[in-house]
Amino acid sequence: xxxxxxxxxxxxxxxxxxxxxxxxAIITCLFAIIIIFIAKAVLKFIFVTAKWDVIPAxxxxxxxxxxxxxxxxxxxxxxxxxVFLLGVLWGVKRGVIKTVSFTIVAIFxxxxxxxxxxxxxxxxxxxxxxxxxxxFWMGNxxxxxxxxxxxxxxISVPVILILLNGVGNMKDVNSNxxxxxxxxxxxxxxxxxxxxxxxILLALGRRSKLVVVRWFSIIxxxxxxxxxxxxxxxxxxxxxxxxLGNGLELNNVLRVMIGFTLFNAAYVAETVRGGMQIxxxxxxxxxxxxxxxxxxxxxxxxxxxxxRSVVPALVGSVIEVFKDTSLVAIVSLMDLLGIAKRVVxxxxxxxxxxxxxxxxxxxxxxxxxxxxxxxxxxEISSSYGKN
Amino acid sequence: xxxKTTTPLWKNKKVIPIILQAAFLVVLILLAVFFISNASRGxxxxxxxxxxxxxxxxxxxxxxxxxxxxxPSDNFGRALLVGLFNTLKVGLVGIVISGILGLFIxxxxxxxxxxxxxxxxxxxxxxxxxxxxxxxxxxYFAVFLPFPxxxxxINFKNIIFFSNRGTAIPWFTANQSSGIWLIFLLxxxxxxxxxxxxxxxKQVESxxxxxxMLWSLGVVLIAVIAAYAVTSSPPVQLSLPEINKLAFKGxxxxxxxxxxxxCGLFIYxxxxxxxxxxxxxxxxxxxxxxxxxxxGMKKGATMRLVILxxxxxxxxxxxxxxxxxxxxxxxLAIAVGYTDLFSIGNTIINQTGQSIQIMILMAxxxxxxxxxxxxLMNCFNNYYKLVER
Numbered sequence: 001x002x003x004x005x006x007x008x009x010x011x012x013x014x015x016x017x018x019x020x021x022x023x024x025a026i027i028t029c030l031f032a033i034i035i036i037f038i039a040k041a042v043l044k045f046i047f048v049t050a051k052w053d054v055i056p057a058x059x060x061x062x063x064x065x066x067x068x069x070x071x072x073x074x075x076x077x078x079x080x081x082x083v084f085l086l087g088v089l090w091g092v093k094r095g096v097i098k099t100v101s102f103t104i105v106a107i108f109x110x111x112x113x114x115x116x117x118x119x120x121x122x123x124x125x126x127x128x129x130x131x132x133x134x135x136f137w138m139g140n141x142x143x144x145x146x147x148x149x150x151x152x153x154x155i156s157v158p159v160i161l162i163l164l165n166g167v168g169n170m171k172d173v174n175s176n177x178x179x180x181x182x183x184x185x186x187x188x189x190x191x192x193x194x195x196x197x198x199x200i201l202l203a204l205g206r207r208s209k210l211v212v213v214r215w216f217s218i219i220x221x222x223x224x225x226x227x228x229x230x231x232x233x234x235x236x237x238x239x240x241x242x243x244l245g246n247g248l249e250l251n252n253v254l255r256v257m258i259g260f261t262l263f264n265a266a267y268v269a270e271t272v273r274g275g276m277q278i279x280x281x282x283x284x285x286x287x288x289x290x291x292x293x294x295x296x297x298x299x300x301x302x303x304x305x306x307x308r309s310v311v312p313a314l315v316g317s318v319i320e321v322f323k324d325t326s327l328v329a330i331v332s333l334m335d336l337l338g339i340a341k342r343v344v345x346x347x348x349x350x351x352x353x354x355x356x357x358x359x360x361x362x363x364x365x366x367x368x369x370x371x372x373x374x375x376x377x378x379e380i381s382s383s384y385g386k387n
Numbered sequence: 388x389x390x391k392t393t394t395p396l397w398k399n400k401k402v403i404p405i406i407l408q409a410a411f412l413v414v415l416i417l418l419a420v421f422f423i424s425n426a427s428r429g430x431x432x433x434x435x436x437x438x439x440x441x442x443x444x445x446x447x448x449x450x451x452x453x454x455x456x457x458x459p460s461d462n463f464g465r466a467l468l469v470g471l472f473n474t475l476k477v478g479l480v481g482i483v484i485s486g487i488l489g490l491f492i493x494x495x496x497x498x499x500x501x502x503x504x505x506x507x508x509x510x511x512x513x514x515x516x517x518x519x520x521x522x523x524x525x526x527y528f529a530v531f532l533p534f535p536x537x538x539x540x541i542n543f544k545n546i547i548f549f550s551n552r553g554t555a556i557p558w559f560t561a562n563q564s565s566g567i568w569l570i571f572l573l574x575x576x577x578x579x580x581x582x583x584x585x586x587x588x589k590q591v592e593s594x595x596x597x598x599x600m601l602w603s604l605g606v607v608l609i610a611v612i613a614a615y616a617v618t619s620s621p622p623v624q625l626s627l628p629e630i631n632k633l634a635f636k637g638x639x640x641x642x643x644x645x646x647x648x649x650c651g652l653f654i655y656x657x658x659x660x661x662x663x664x665x666x667x668x669x670x671x672x673x674x675x676x677x678x679x680x681x682x683g684m685k686k687g688a689t690m691r692l693v694i695l696x697x698x699x700x701x702x703x704x705x706x707x708x709x710x711x712x713x714x715x716x717x718x719l720a721i722a723v724g725y726t727d728l729f730s731i732g733n734t735i736i737n738q739t740g741q742s743i744q745i746m747i748l749m750a751x752x753x754x755x756x757x758x759x760x761x762x763l764m765n766c767f768n769n770y771y772k773l774v775e776r
Contacts, residue, residue: 017501024500031502212408216415226754228715230729231746238742245425323518330520330722337521344528354529361517361525368516 045354054352055359056116058343062359065179065334071171075182076124078160083128085156087135088149096377101136103370105129157193161186175253179334181363183253187325187335191260192318198261199268204298206273217269224266229327232263237331256328264321271313275306315375319368326364336360426743435740439748442467448734450726452642463735470731471752477649477727478714478756485653485713486706489660494690496665507661514658520719523651527723531643537633548628548635554646555628558639564618571617575610579603644725648717656713660706667702668694699771707764711757718753728752 019025055062064075083104090101108125111117117125138145164186166172178186205217224232236259240250250258279302287301307314329338340360344353430437442464449459454472457465495507514522532551535541540550548555579602586599614622628638641649671694679689721730732745 017499020499027500028502031500031506035502035506210404210408210411212412216411223750223754226757227750228718228729228753230718230721231749231753234733235746235750238736239426239746242426242429242742243422245429319516326518326520327719330719337518337524341524351533353533354525357521357525357529361521364518364521365513365516369512372516 050355051352052355054343054349054355061180061343062336062339063180064182065339066177067179067182068171068173068177071173074163074170078163080128080131081156081160084131084135085149085152087132088139088145088152090132091136091139092146092149096374099373100370101132105132107366157189174251176251178253180339181336183334184325184336187257187260187328188322190257191264191321194261195264195268198265200272200303202265202269203272203276206269207276221266221269224263225270229263229324230330233259233327233331235259252333256331256333260325267317268314271310271317272306274313275310276302278309279305312375312379315371315378319371319375322368322371323364336363433740437744439744441739441741447738450731452645452726466731466735467728467748470726470728473726474717474728477645477652477720477725478717481649481652481656481713481717482710485656485660486710488653488657490664492657492661493664493668496661497668511658511661514655515662519651519655519716520722522655523647523719523723526651527643527647531647537630540630546627548630551643553635553640553642555635555638555640557625557627559623560626562620562624564620565622567618568614568622571610571614575607578610579606582606642725644720644723647723648720648725651719652713652716656709659709663702663705663709664698667698670701671697696771703764703768703771707761710764711760714756714760715753
């Protein structure tokens with residue numbers, strides 16, 4: 001009986017959603033045929049044709065590039081710092097961070113369970129999982145952690161950079177050797193961290209009453225937004241050494257980071273400006289009436305409100321930045337995609353382009369999907385406040 | 388005692404802004420001087436002169452993909468022009484295809500058909516969350532390049548050929564009667580529009596069905612018959628591709644480079660446009676759709692006459708920026724070796740070392756084209772803007 005009921009329910013659902021009218025039925029059949037063909041081809045490739053052994057054979061180089069093999073523990077340690085901080089954030093904020101933490105734990109669990117990863121990798125992956133939960137526990141339990149956890153993020157960036165580069169007795173690993181996924185993440189993080197304050201300054205400049213500052217900001221923002229990112233990256237590679245002269249020697253990675261930051265600052269500025277524009281004039285006037293000066297008005301009244309309203313948009317731009325980092329492969333940096341290109345060019349792995357690039361695409365896909373979920377969640381929760 | 392209270396200089400509301408701006412200007416100028424002096428010293432050291440004279444010297448490299456005549460003995464300026472045309476080609480074709488594809492996918496995401504909704508949704512999610520450059524690499528290195536050598540090409544009923552030299556598709560070639568056909572067709576179309584308007588007006592006034600669509604179709608048909616009667620030949624010849632001595636003959640050959648950059652661009656940006664279209668359609672108030680139902684309008688007519696015109700107002704500004712992004716992203720062509728403006732510029736930098744001038748040239752050309760595109764889209768926007776009565 002219940003089976004029959006269920007069956008009729010399914011038929012009803014299909015009638016409504018797939019075969020509502022004869023046009024609908026034709027469309028359904030057409031799409032079904034197309035999707036079956038595609039699915040068949042994709043599944044056949046993934047499970048039959050593809051030779052996935054190229055991925056484990058190159059996993060180290062894809063992840064950290066030419067980073068000295070004996071020093072890879074420093075990368076893991078840096079990761080631990082970030083993961084621990086994320087756990088703390090989860091303990092303090094809950095909400096969407098929970099999903100993020102679980103995704104990260106799941107990724108490490110997969111690494112732990114994969115057959116081809118080394119023992120050291122497995123141990124490190126287990127440590128990351130434990131640290132996530134330890135962070136959660138601490139963030140949940142101690143109030144001083146709750147108060148200062150944001151400072152932890154700020155400190156972590158230079159700490160991680162120093163750790164990766166080597167300090168004191170540690171072996172020096174030049175940033176020229178950083179590569180793979182590590183470099184992708186580093187470029188993205190450095191870009192976001194530095195372009196954010198620069199973008200806020202530009203947004204303030206664009207709305208400033210000082211004519212010179214305003215015009216400078218407008219021209220800067222519009223020119224940067226009008227040219228492709230690749231031009232800026234090439235300019236950073238080719239022109240920066242020329243302009244800075246011989247006194248300042250910058251390596252490839254730093255130059256690209258500067259180019260990225262200068263580029264992205266213009267986009268951040270426009271987003272922040274959008275947030276400033278929706279703040280009612282009364283707020284400015286009230287702040288002025290309280291006798292606050294310009295800096296106080298902006299830092300304590302305008303910016304907190306403006307930034308809060310554009311946080312989802314900023315997360316969206318973080319996704320764009322993360323995807324854009326793949327462009328550094330064109331200026332011959334060995335980021336994740338650059339390494340992938342090199343692996344493909346290796347005669348030992350001839351004809352494995354699809355496998356390698358799909359693997360890289362999958363990494364980007366997982367990270368970007370998680371971030372876009374965060375952004376969507378924030379949009380919804382910020383719109384609750386308005387009602 | 389008559390003491391005049393004067394505000395000190397550092398608190399004077401009129402003086403402070405001037406001082407601040409002057410300080411800002413001084414810093415800017417100092418920076419500029421620092422940069423320029425460094426650059427000129429560096430250029431002197433390697434013996435490169437500024438100026439655009441080098442554009443007149445012989446290029447010496449060949450370009451396979453081109454729309455205008457070019458030989459290696461032409462100068463750099465000509466090579467850049469070839470690149471500009473290539474950029475415009477990939478940009479314009481990409482904009483048209485991604486716009487149309489994005490519109491349909493966006494509508495598909497709101498379809499009542501569950502399967503269509505899920506498939507379009509999956510497409511958008513997958514494409515939006517992976518970098519464009521990886522998609523282009525997959526298309527170029529894993530799809531178009533591994534096609535077999537031209538001798539062992541994969542062909543589809545001898546109509547479409549796939550090989551590592553490129554993809555050949557059937558194309559049309561003009562003959563001597565094409566001009567006459569064009570004139571007749573233009574006249575026919577213009578007459579059709581007039582007939583359609585007149586008949587529609589009559590239909591609205593009289594309330595009787597006057598079949599404006601049939602009328603205008605008939606007018607076009609008459610024009611076609613007349614043109615055939617005059618020229619007694621079809622307007623264009625269909626040219627099928629064939630293989631002749633390891634090269635394609637006839638048809639239209641899309642080089643692997645062009646095909647992968649074009650496919651990459653329109654696949655990536657159509658997903659973004661689909662999201663914009665979806666948001667735009669969802670922004671149309673529900674009452675509008677209910678009103679069309681109450682009036683007894685058909686589904687297609689509702690979409691065409693009520694929903695899309697209103698949605699376009701929301702859609703156009705965002706789609707404009709997507710088109711601009713597509714145009715700017717066409718510079719990724721350099722990654723697969725398609726000879727667009729940027730990759731030719733890069734070749735010239737490698738040959739001559741004139742990096743500053745080429746970079747300035749590139750930036751200004753991309754800026755100008757971006758401005759033109761946004762100007763055109765603004766005109767379109769004004770056309771669709773809400774008319775206040």
